[in-house]
Amino acid sequence: xxxxxxxxxxxxxxxxxxxxxxxxxxxxxxxxxxxxxxxxxxxxxxxxxxxxxxxxxxxxxxxxxxxxxxxxxxxxxxxxxxxxxxxxxxxxxxxxxxxxxxxxxxxxxxxxxxxxxxxxxxxxxxxxxxxxxxxxxxxxxxxxxxxxxxxxxxxxxxxxxxxxxxxxxxxxxxxxxxxxxxxxxxxxxxxxxxxxxxxxxxxxxxxxxxxxxxxxxxxxxxxxxxxxxxxxxxxxxxxxxxxxxxxxxxxxxxxxxxxxxxxxxxxxxxxxxxxxxxxxxxxxxxxxxxxxxxxxxxxxxxxxxxxxxxxx
Numbered sequence: 001x002x003x004x005x006x007x008x009x010x011x012x013x014x015x016x017x018x019x020x021x022x023x024x025x026x027x028x029x030x031x032x033x034x035x036x037x038x039x040x041x042x043x044x045x046x047x048x049x050x051x052x053x054x055x056x057x058x059x060x061x062x063x064x065x066x067x068x069x070x071x072x073x074x075x076x077x078x079x080x081x082x083x084x085x086x087x088x089x090x091x092x093x094x095x096x097x098x099x100x101x102x103x104x105x106x107x108x109x110x111x112x113x114x115x116x117x118x119x120x121x122x123x124x125x126x127x128x129x130x131x132x133x134x135x136x137x138x139x140x141x142x143x144x145x146x147x148x149x150x151x152x153x154x155x156x157x158x159x160x161x162x163x164x165x166x167x168x169x170x171x172x173x174x175x176x177x178x179x180x181x182x183x184x185x186x187x188x189x190x191x192x193x194x195x196x197x198x199x200x201x202x203x204x205x206x207x208x209x210x211x212x213x214x215x216x217x218x219x220x221x222x223x224x225x226x227x228x229x230x231x232x233x234x235x236x237x238x239x240x241x242x243x244x245x246x247x248x249x250x251x252x253x254x255x256x257x258x259x260x261x262x263x264x265x266x267x268x269x270x271x272x273x274x275x276x277x278x279x280x281x282x283x284x285x286x287x288x289x290x291x292x293x294x295x296x297x298x299x300x301x302x303x304x305x306x307x308x309x310x311x312x
Contacts, residue, residue, distance in 0.1 A: 022282075029281035036280070040273030041266060048262040055174040056155070056258035057181045060249035061242075062164045063096055097158040097165050100245065103188050104156055104167070110147045113187040122176060123149050154184065164248060174254045181251040185242070193243035197234060204230045 026033065103109055114120060121128045124141045135141075141149075155168035167185065171177035204227060211223040237243060 025281055025285045026278065029277075029284060032284075033274070033277040033281055036277035037270055037273045041270045044266045044269035045262075048260055048265045051260040051262075052172050053257040054170050054172060054259045055177050055254040055256075056168050056170050057174070057177040057251045057254055058166060058168045058249070059181055059185060059247060059251040060164050060166050061100070061185065061245045062248050063100065063245050097160060097163070099192075100165055100188065101156055101158060103191055104154065104184070105151065106191075107147050109187055109191045110150050111143055112191065113183050114143065114146045114150070116187070117183050119150075119180070119183070120146060122180075150180075153180065169251075170258060178251045178253045185247065185251065189242045189244065193237060193240075196243070197237060200230055200234055200237075204234075 114123075120141060123146055127135055127137050127141060129136055153170045155166075155170065157166040157168075159165065167181060169177045169181040169184070171180060207223055207227050207230070211220060211227065214220045214223060
């Protein structure tokens with residue numbers, strides 16, 4: 001029993017000695033640790049101060065849910081032709097979060113927005129000379145460059161649970177961030193409106209062609225009623241401010257910067273540097289012991305290997 005207690009005491013003693021050794025190593029290299037942490041902190045502060053302030057304008061939109069059962073049932077009554085048209089009915093402004101996300105990420109919509117509002121000089125303002133109205137770079141930015149830049153600024157966050165979508169635009173100028181977001185919201189509305197009106201024009205023309213050739217009075221009455229509904233919905237689509245969605249919370253000019261979060265950058269840099277410095281201290285101590293006491297032969301082999309690797 002005493003022997004077990006002695007062994008246990010010896011174990012605790014060795015454990016205390018190991019912890020003490022670790023603490024001694026840290027004290028031995030305290031100035032190196034302090035220097036690494038101090039330099040990392042200074043670099044982090046300088047780097048964060050050199051970063052450009054970015055602002056984020058946000059808005060919230062919700063899709064318009066519109067009943068299409070009545071229109072679909074009337075079209076299906078026309079038989080095969082009506083069923084074909086019913087599958088393509090899109091007028092009235094109904095939308096979905098999935099559709100909005102696809103449209104917002106489309107190249108065609110970005111192209112329309114950029115060209116309509118002449119945003120190339122805004123997006124790439126650092127490469128644009130306002131005095132000479134020419135590009136400073138040898139190769140001017142392209143629409144592909146604009147698409148990639150805009151997608152990098154645009155934030156799309158669909159919330160399926162609440163049935164809304166939050167949109168945001170990041171930009172160094174808060175007023176420009178709001179303008180860009182407004183352009184994109186309006187651009188999506190016009191893009192959806194144009195597509196739907198284009199489809200309806202084709203469908204209405206086909207229905208009118210059927211009306212001319214139809215001889216059955218009942219069929220002609222149904223066709224005339226459906227065409228009238230198409231005209232009514234087309235007129236409604238043209239006067240809607242936003243097609244397919246409502247703007248619950250409009251874009252605003254942000255008052256506070258969104259990033260960089262300078263305090264977080266500095267704190268995180270100091271913490272990472274501290275642990276790296278501790279790791280470096282133990283590596284230096286191990287190499288020093290390997291060179292002096294523990295295994296000089298192995299240390300010489302290590303130096304030879306490093307020299308060979310450098311030569312290669």
